[in-house]
Amino acid sequence: MNNKKHIQKTSFKESLSLALACSILGAGQSALATEGGGSSYPMGTENFMSGAMPPPGFYGMAYMQHYEADDLNGNDGKSLPIDFKLRANVIAPRFVWVTEQKVLGGDLAVTVTAPLVDLKVSVNGESDRKQGLGDIIVGSALGYHYSDKFHAVYAVDVIVPTGQYDKNDMVNIGRNYWAIQPVAAFSYVDPAGLNVDLKAMYDFNMENPDTDYKSGQELHADFAVGWGLNNGWVVGVGGYAYTQTTDDEVDGSRVKDNKGKAFAIGPSIKYSSPDGWFVTAKWQQEQSVRNRPEGEAYWIKLAIPF
Template sequence: MKAVFRVARASHLCGAGLSLLAASSAGVHATEGGGSSYPMGAESYMSGAMPPPGLYTQFFVSHYEADSLRGNHGEKVPVDFRARANAIAPRLIWVTEQQVLGGNLAIHAIVPLVDLKVELNGQSQSKQGLGDIIFGPALGFHHSEKLHSIVALDFIAPSGDYDRGDLANIGRNYWVVEPVVAVSYIDPNGLNVDVKTMYDFNLRNKATDYRSGQELHADYAVGWGLGNGWVVGVGGYILQQTTDDRQDGDRVEDNKGRTIAIGPSVKYTSEKGWFLTAKWEQETQVRNRAEGNAYRVKLTIPF
């Protein structure tokens, strides 16, 4: 009976599988199907610094892999599990001349393309295609030469492929409303600190009558500028699910997700205006999620 329960628990953690969404590959999380709509850890340096008015393109490239599932107390779930995910996500940003409340108005959209494979207890499934698109307005503020911030409201659309009976899904099949506050302190010859804080309001999955709990999470980076365009330091993300999931209106207990991820990070800014960030993240302190690691690269290019 315990073995049956453990397999069922693992199936819930995978559920609809690993959701690879937005700008990078995200691992298995708590909430329905063990997934989250936002790609945890996708952002790094400069996340709170809006560029001058104009058009910009970004490209997020990531690889995520996980080989274990963690339960409600951090224990390893005794199942044969493996996940590998690759994603590339172009992002278009339009920073306008329009001023609102003292900040520059901007609009952005991220369109992820995902390659996902999930294996669980001898079963395997792969999917490739469009993930869930992120879009929304933002206001960028420049408080001083070094201190910047962004306030935004993102919407995550259920555009990715989803089937409630599949092991691997690259879509969540529900909308998400996500307020965002990001702050960047930038010194080319000293301390650099970036924190992008988000709160997810997950709406109901109509195919399963399941509503995932709300999630508070933040991407962060802390580094030191070397004065030659390079910044070196650490980065990662923190996630805490704040409310319980609900299935058919009933509360799902002992299912809140939690993770801390950290690893080395670097940034290079060219004299021509483009910049590149790269990092590796190892997940730890995991609850009700897969535990893994990720490699991420972000390239920003002005038109």
């Protein structure tokens, strides 16, 4: 069986997956980038304060997302001629422990994120829905405070294939493979001026043992730019940029002309309380999408010190 036939055989029966620190999506189609056209990281998760590590202590965070897409784009960036609908709702609790330990001059922290996913997809009249725990993310990080306004976090996250997966199902809430993700995040925070955040990530995807499919490596970044109003509020824009850097492989052979690409942007706000908690919210519209679903997402992030 050649590679093209192998991929077409799994059409619409590969994973339509979603997991994290929020939603991961994909739809099984031979033209799509990465397995199922999805990623282990939900693009656009982060917002303001992504690179500002808090003082030592325990923190609870929650990422909430609603995502919907009615287009599935091919390699030319145009919508494929199929009836496609995807709806995803995610609540992803995240627990952060910033220790008293210093490593290489930075504050050591450990994190765990456990996404709870409700995912529904319809393709040409056939639909399926799954609910449950997605792929858990565990990580360790070092935080630096270069000045009272400029901060940075350097981390390594590991995405664990804990979500439900069956290669014969249309919808899955797990990717069924491990991924390792180096992270560099930066925040410039001014309560009465410019605020800039950038979280850059690079994904090394392992092979799915049930399908012998290895998704290509992925480079992506979440960003936010805004202006502080000197009353706890910041208003601006946020989104993400994504590109797949290497080809997928199936049975050890490269899959050509199916690399993913996307960009998203939309309005974003943040409110920081005098009590130490903060909340961010944004809407982002995807555009310039290739080999992936194209849609819109609503995000809320809440961080509370224990």
